[in-house]
Amino acid sequence: DADVTQTPRNRITKTGKRIMLECSQTKGHDRMYWYRQDPGLGLRLIYYSFDVKDINKGEISDGYSVSRQAQAKFSLSLESAIPNQTALYFCATSGAGEETQYFGPGTRLLVL
Amino acid sequence: AQKVTQAQTEISVVEKEDVTLDCVYETRDTTYYLFWYKQPPSGELVFLIRRNSFDEQNEISGRYSWNFQKSTSSFNFTITASQVVDSAVYFCAPGAAGNKLTFGGGTRVLVKP
Numbered sequence: 001d002a003d004v005t006q007t008p009r010n011r012i013t014k015t016g017k018r019i020m021l022e023c024s025q026t027k028g029h030d031r032m033y034w035y036r037q038d039p040g041l042g043l044r045l046i047y048y049s050f051d052v053k054d055i056n057k058g059e060i061s062d063g064y065s066v067s068r069q070a071q072a073k074f075s076l077s078l079e080s081a082i083p084n085q086t087a088l089y090f091c092a093t094s095g096a097g098e099e100t101q102y103f104g105p106g107t108r109l110l111v112l
Numbered sequence: 113a114q115k116v117t118q119a120q121t122e123i124s125v126v127e128k129e130d131v132t133l134d135c136v137y138e139t140r141d142t143t144y145y146l147f148w149y150k151q152p153p154s155g156e157l158v159f160l161i162r163r164n165s166f167d168e169q170n171e172i173s174g175r176y177s178w179n180f181q182k183s184t185s186s187f188n189f190t191i192t193a194s195q196v197v198d199s200a201v202y203f204c205a206p207g208a209a210g211n212k213l214t215f216g217g218g219t220r221v222l223v224k225p
Contacts, residue, residue, distance in 0.1 A: 033212075042116075042203055042215030043157075058212070090157060099145045099207055103157035 003027045004104035006091050012110045013081050021076045021107050023091030032074040033092040033101065034058075034066060036085075043090060049074055050096070081111045114139045114206050116216035124222045131191045133219050135204030138185060141165075145207040146180065146187045151218070152200040160202075163187065194223045 035043040045058030092101040115138040
């Protein structure tokens with residue numbers, strides 16, 4: 001089984017809808033991250049969390065919110081989706097002091 | 113803030129040729145990490161290598177090798193004897209304190225049989 005899972009893998013939604021992307025990990029890592037990737041570009045950090053009580057904004061947090069429900073779960077919400085949030089979204093985890101981030105398979109989101 | 117430049121947007125080679133990917137970064141951190149990730153056509157991100165800023169020893173791991181030059185802020189990556197399965201987009205990413213990664217725009221490698 002994959003160490004970092006994301007659900008759903010693909011999602012189509014309409015402008016103005018609220019949606020949630022979920023991430024779960026079995027690696028026992030404390031740190032979790034959400035990135036987005038636009039076509040032909042690298043990843044940009046949306047939010048990150050170093051433990052259950054710690055939430056931090058990344059480079060592009062506007063229009064997004066997150067929830068760290070448990071050490072193993074980190075959800076990303078789009079409160080009111082807009083077309084320019086169409087992208088590939090990745091969750092990642094890392095252990096404290098380990099530095100290497102391990103990525104989930106990604107969620108392809110299309111906002112119509 | 114960190115900045116990463118991968119000047120090569122696409123490289124096309126024939127199988128068995130070597131491929132070198134360039135990466136130049138900017139950082140104000142005195143201690144940091146440098147990573148290379150691979151994104152095959154299936155879309156997932158695969159961790160390849162990690163280098164600490166305080167260790168400039170260059171290494172080889174199988175068909176992968178890297179050249180880290182702190183004085184020029186470069187972290188180049190080489191695939192030796194390329195194979196079709198190496199076709200992917202490769203990302204260079206320095207890691208700031210607390211693991212926050214900054215990704216370059218990526219270099220697409222196409223290995224033709």
